[in-house]
Amino acid sequence: MSDDNGILLLLLMGPAGAVGLYWGLYRYYRNTDKSHAFERETAVEAKPVTGSDQKAGEIKGTRASRIPGDNVGDYRKRVKRVQDDSS
Amino acid sequence: MSNASRPPPIPPYTGPGYTGPGSPQDVPPLPGSFPIDPNTLPKPIRDELLAPDPLAIDTAAAELKDGLNRCPKCGATDIRHKPGSDLLICQYCRNEWHGVRVEEAYGLGTGIDQLKGRVIASGARNIQADAAVLMSFKCTGCGAEVTINTQSAMTARCHWCRHVFSVNEQVPNGAVPDALLPFHIKKDDAVARIRQFVSKRKMFALKAFKAEFTPENVIGVYLPYMIIDGNVSAAVAGQGEIETRRYTEGSGNNKKTYYDADVYELERQVDFTVDDLTLESSTERGNLDTRANTNNIINTILPFDTKNALKWNASYLTGFTSEKRDRDAEHLTPRLEEQLLSIARAQVQASVNQYNRGVRWEQERLDVHGTRWVSMYLPVWLYSYHQPNKKGGLLHYIAVNGRTGETMGSVPVQQWKLILAALTVGSILEAIALWIVANSA
Numbered sequence: 001m002s003d004d005n006g007i008l009l010l011l012l013m014g015p016a017g018a019v020g021l022y023w024g025l026y027r028y029y030r031n032t033d034k035s036h037a038f039e040r041e042t043a044v045e046a047k048p049v050t051g052s053d054q055k056a057g058e059i060k061g062t063r064a065s066r067i068p069g070d071n072v073g074d075y076r077k078r079v080k081r082v083q084d085d086s087s
Numbered sequence: 088m089s090n091a092s093r094p095p096p097i098p099p100y101t102g103p104g105y106t107g108p109g110s111p112q113d114v115p116p117l118p119g120s121f122p123i124d125p126n127t128l129p130k131p132i133r134d135e136l137l138a139p140d141p142l143a144i145d146t147a148a149a150e151l152k153d154g155l156n157r158c159p160k161c162g163a164t165d166i167r168h169k170p171g172s173d174l175l176i177c178q179y180c181r182n183e184w185h186g187v188r189v190e191e192a193y194g195l196g197t198g199i200d201q202l203k204g205r206v207i208a209s210g211a212r213n214i215q216a217d218a219a220v221l222m223s224f225k226c227t228g229c230g231a232e233v234t235i236n237t238q239s240a241m242t243a244r245c246h247w248c249r250h251v252f253s254v255n256e257q258v259p260n261g262a263v264p265d266a267l268l269p270f271h272i273k274k275d276d277a278v279a280r281i282r283q284f285v286s287k288r289k290m291f292a293l294k295a296f297k298a299e300f301t302p303e304n305v306i307g308v309y310l311p312y313m314i315i316d317g318n319v320s321a322a323v324a325g326q327g328e329i330e331t332r333r334y335t336e337g338s339g340n341n342k343k344t345y346y347d348a349d350v351y352e353l354e355r356q357v358d359f360t361v362d363d364l365t366l367e368s369s370t371e372r373g374n375l376d377t378r379a380n381t382n383n384i385i386n387t388i389l390p391f392d393t394k395n396a397l398k399w400n401a402s403y404l405t406g407f408t409s410e411k412r413d414r415d416a417e418h419l420t421p422r423l424e425e426q427l428l429s430i431a432r433a434q435v436q437a438s439v440n441q442y443n444r445g446v447r448w449e450q451e452r453l454d455v456h457g458t459r460w461v462s463m464y465l466p467v468w469l470y471s472y473h474q475p476n477k478k479g480g481l482l483h484y485i486a487v488n489g490r491t492g493e494t495m496g497s498v499p500v501q502q503w504k505l506i507l508a509a510l511t512v513g514s515i516l517e518a519i520a521l522w523i524v525a526n527s528a
Contacts, residue, residue, distance in 0.1 A: 010524055011520055020123060039429055049434065058350065059348045079323075
């Protein structure tokens with residue numbers, strides 16, 4: 001069963017390589033993924049970050065290597081916007 | 088913080104397709120990075136990828152020191168911009184002097200953390216005497232708007248469609264900016280940079296593009312931007328996970344990895360100020376939908392050394408075209424807030440590094456205490472190529488930052504060539520895979 005998977009993965013190498021090269025070169029020529037990296041190119045003066053961390057539970061025996069919906073590096077993916085806080 | 092100082096609730100974003108699918112919503116990759124290791128690619132492709140990029144001055148590092156600020160000598164009015172510098176030359180006594188830097192003149196670099204409410208510079212209403220000679224024209228070729236200093240030019244070439252047009256159809260003039268940055272990069276330099284940029288992207292470029300490639304047709308354009316300082320607080324909340332145990336079960340090929348983790352509820356707040364965030368203040372340029380245009384190219388060559396901006400003076404525009412601003416602070420606020428939230432998320436990232444299974448932010452909040460808006464004309468060398476297609480064509484830009492020399496471009500692709508190359512490489516990989524399978528069976 002797993003042997004079949006290995007062979008399948010090996011056979012996928014060709015199509016994957018073709019798609020990968022096409023995609024990589026297309027972006028290299030057309031630069032559709034580029035934009036102003038304002039996150040790192042703007043002068044920002046920040047006060048120290050404050051906050052709280054509270055343990056909420058444990059997970060046992062998951063097969064996922066990352067938290068589902070990990071967006072720590074996707075600064076530009078907006079999440080639910082809270083308009084005002086009663087604090 | 089008192090609630091009275093908070094701005095009213097933000098209306099939903101209804102602007103052009105900046106947030107739509109296809110727009111560059113991804114954080115751009117680090118300069119020079121390529122998804123595949125170039126060493127694994129055939130030599131001709133590798134050589135192209137590894138050739139050097141046009142050099143750009145890093146303005147993020149230090150403020151440029153640009154010499155004198157005023158001329159005590161001369162009061163004449165016949166003034167020209169000295170190419171490649173910020174200097175103005177008096178045509179009478181040949182005296183050269185530096186324009187007034189708005190940064191010091193208006194105190195733009197200071198007091199950002201004290202900003203309250205929305206401060207808008209006089210750019211829109213306080214028009215100086217020499218601004219009256221500026222007129223906006225509608226291009227008969229493509230409908231774009233181009234501003235001309237009628238004192239020195241009555242005809243101009245549209246940098247969108249390269250039509251030559253003259254003063255026939257006028258549209259009412261718009262805003263004159265508060266400040267501008269004169270071109271530092273000369274035309275020859277811009278041409279060389281564009282040539283170098285394209286020489287790295289020749290193998291799979293569209294044949295017609297290569298045949299018609301004449302970088303000497305590059306045009307110097309002053310594009311309208313809003314330069315924004317902001318004093319804001321942001322908060323994010325979500326969940327993070329720390330791995331506590333990792334183990335494998337099964338043996339041989341049935342090995343499976345399992346993880347145990349602690350889950351944490353996270354909250355982060357950060358107060359920060361941003362200095363000179365730059366946004367396109369024209370509807371056309373602000374639309375970064377990469378399926379429909381290549382404006383993201385012009386967006387990429389930001390930032391400019393806006394600290395060195397000079398007080399508006401139409402003499403600087405002699406010999407260049409410009410586009411007028413058609414968006415005001417109100418229109419740009421949603422986009423500004425998006426960028427501020429992105430910056431906030433980047434700022435808090437370092438504080439959640441210990442969550443090695445990642446963090447899922449679920450809520451975010453932004454309080455804008457104060458902003459300061461200054462409109463500016465910023466210098467860009469633009470080379471354009473129109474690629475016809477069934478939907479009316481796509482205009483490809485190659486843009487050079489007129490101050491730092493940063494170069495970015497969109498080179499149209501010869502699809503069959505690229506597909507053929509991809510298939511060839513794919514077939515070779517597949518052949519290797521088949522050989523391995525056949526030998527291991």
